[in-house]
Amino acid sequence: MREDPCTRCGACCAAFRVDFHRSELASATPGGxxxxxxxxxxATLVRMRGTDAAPARCVALAGEIGRSVRCTIYAGRPSPCQEFAPYAPLGIGDDACARARRRQGLAPL
Ligand code: SF4
Ligand code: SF4
Structure with a gap:
C-alpha cells in the first residue's frame, strides 16, 4: 500500500489559521x-493555538515537519482540518496543499 504523504509532511498545520465554531469544542461536543x-x-469562533503565531505551528502537531508528523487529536480534529486537501493522503494535492508545502521547501504532491 502506498504511504500517506501527510505523515511525512505536516506543512498545512504550520501554514494557515485554523478557525472553527465553538460547537466543535470538547466542552460542547464529546470527543471534540x-x-x-x-x-x-x-463570541462564536475559536482558533487552534499556534496557528496565528509567527512562524505558525498548531499546538496539536507532533513531530518534525517534512520528516515525520502526527496530529495528536486526529480523531477529534476540527472541521477545517478534516476538509483540507481530502485526497492528499492518496497522493493527490490541491493548490492550498501545494502552497503550504512550498513554504516548507517541499515539492507539491
Ligand atoms: S494535506 Fe498537503 S500540506 Fe497537509 S500534510 Fe498533507 S501533504 Fe502536507
Ligand atoms: S488540529 Fe491537527 S490537523 Fe489540524 S492543524 Fe492542528 S495538528 Fe494539523
Whole structure:
C-alpha cells in the first residue's frame, strides 16, 4: 500500500489559521477539540493555538515537519482540518496543499 504523504509532511498545520465554531469544542461536543488547545477569536469562533503565531505551528502537531508528523487529536480534529486537501493522503494535492508545502521547501504532491 502506498504511504500517506501527510505523515511525512505536516506543512498545512504550520501554514494557515485554523478557525472553527465553538460547537466543535470538547466542552460542547464529546470527543471534540480540547478547549485548552484553542484561543477565542469571536463570541462564536475559536482558533487552534499556534496557528496565528509567527512562524505558525498548531499546538496539536507532533513531530518534525517534512520528516515525520502526527496530529495528536486526529480523531477529534476540527472541521477545517478534516476538509483540507481530502485526497492528499492518496497522493493527490490541491493548490492550498501545494502552497503550504512550498513554504516548507517541499515539492507539491
Ligand atoms: S494535506 Fe498537503 S500540506 Fe497537509 S500534510 Fe498533507 S501533504 Fe502536507
Ligand atoms: S488540529 Fe491537527 S490537523 Fe489540524 S492543524 Fe492542528 S495538528 Fe494539523
Amino acid at each position: 477539540v480540547p478547549d485548552a488547545l484553542t484561543v477565542p477569536v469571536t
